[in-house]
Amino acid sequence: DGGITQSPKYLFRKEGQNVTLSCEQNLNHDAMYWYRQDPGQGLRLIYYSQIVNDFQKGDIAEGYSVSREKKESFPLTVTSAQKNPTAFYLCASSMGRAGGNTQYFGPGTRLTVL
Amino acid sequence: DQQVKQNSPSLSVQEGRISILNCDYTNSMFDYFLWYKKYPAEGPTFLISISSIKDKNEDGRFTVFLNKSAKHLSLHIVPSQPGDSAVYFCAASGVYSGGGADGLTFGKGTHLIIQP
Numbered sequence: 001d002g003g004i005t006q007s008p009k010y011l012f013r014k015e016g017q018n019v020t021l022s023c024e025q026n027l028n029h030d031a032m033y034w035y036r037q038d039p040g041q042g043l044r045l046i047y048y049s050q051i052v053n054d055f056q057k058g059d060i061a062e063g064y065s066v067s068r069e070k071k072e073s074f075p076l077t078v079t080s081a082q083k084n085p086t087a088f089y090l091c092a093s094s095m096g097r098a099g100g101n102t103q104y105f106g107p108g109t110r111l112t113v114l
Numbered sequence: 115d116q117q118v119k120q121n122s123p124s125l126s127v128q129e130g131r132i133s134i135l136n137c138d139y140t141n142s143m144f145d146y147f148l149w150y151k152k153y154p155a156e157g158p159t160f161l162i163s164i165s166s167i168k169d170k171n172e173d174g175r176f177t178v179f180l181n182k183s184a185k186h187l188s189l190h191i192v193p194s195q196p197g198d199s200a201v202y203f204c205a206a207s208g209v210y211s212g213g214g215a216d217g218l219t220f221g222k223g224t225h226l227i228i229q230p
Contacts, residue, residue: 004157033217042118042203042220043158058217090157101146101207103218105157 003027004106006091011111013078013085021076021109023091031096032074033103034058034066036087043090049074050096078111086113117141118206120221128229133191135224137204140185144206148218149178149189152201161202162189191226199228 004025013019025032031050035043035058045058049068063082068074074093078085088110092103119138127133135149145166150158164171164178164187171178177190191198202225205218 006157035217035220040222042222043205043218044220045217048217088155092157101216101218102148102160102163104160105150107157108155110155 004091004093004104006089006106006109008109009107011109013111013113015113016080018077018079019111021078021089021091021111023074023076023106024072025074025091025093025106026072027093027104028071029093029095029104030071031094031101031103032068033092033094034064034074034076035090035092036060037090037108038087046076085111087111115140116221117144118204118219118221120202120204120224122224123222124225124227126227126229127194129196130193133189133194133198133226133228135189135191135202135204135226137187137189137221138185139187139206141206141208141219142185143208144219146207147178147180147187148205148207149176150203150205151198152203152223154201158203194226194228196228196230199226201225 007022033048034046047066049055065077090108091106094103148163149161152158162176164180180187201223203223204221
């Protein structure tokens with residue numbers, strides 16, 4: 001049963017702490033992405049990776065970091081430098097341009113900073 | 115500067131009728147367009163897409179129309195069903211960095227409400 005998993009579903013963090021959000025896919029997709037959604041807004045791109053050991057900044061990368069050591073995994077770290085970290089975080093994957101760049105999303109992680 | 119715009123925050127349609135959701139874009143580099151359906155606190159679900167070399171793509175009750183000269187696309191749902199009530203996002207992708215799999219640019223969404 002192929003898909004994208006994100007954990008945890010809900011995450012609470014104290015101000016000033018770093019936190020890492022997990023994203024795993026077993027679709028054998030080359031490309032993976034992180035977006036955030038704020039209330040009443042569309043999704044905004046944080047980081048993306050087209051291939052293992054390579055990643056690029058998206059539109060709102062400040063205060064975030066990523067790694068892509070394995071094809072299946074693309075964890076996102078929200079650092080204390082991120083000014084407004086409370087949001088709904090979504091991970092996606094795609095076959096890349098060869099597949100038309102159709103992206104498939106995980107269920108999301110709701111991060112709340114206390 | 116919003117490159118993908120969905121100007122209707124909400125739309126109410128009677129069950130059985132046609133729902134038409136609209137989307138405008140400004141960046142002529144976009145060459146692939148997608149529609150996603152989203153429920154609260156869940157990830158978006160892919161519905162249908164269209165390449166810029168086409169002007170129509172159909173999949174069951176869903177049809178997407180693309181008017182490149184007007185930089186406009188629309189999603190038609192016929193007939194509308196209660197389960198179609200959700201937020202619909204328009205998204206676009208373009209060839210920016212050597213043909214790689216870049217991120218999508220999303221509109222802010224339209225909340226579709228199907229009334230019985």
